[in-house]
């Protein structure tokens with residue numbers, strides 16, 4: 757977990773509602789992650805992790 761650093765000179769491209777998601781490989785699996793601390797379930801396919809991330813960005817309240 758990387759600490760958040762606020763640098764106004766370099767504003768990241770935030771998704772809807774300020775949730776920026778990435779996918780991270782975890783061994784043979786791929787999981788979605790978000791800057792808010794949310795993590796999606798481990799998936800075998802990156803495309804599934806991506807769809808998890810998109811769902812989270814669309815409705816961040818669902819964990």
Ligand SMILES: [Zn+2]
Pocket residue numbers: 775776790791792793794812816
């Ligand atoms: Zn989030």
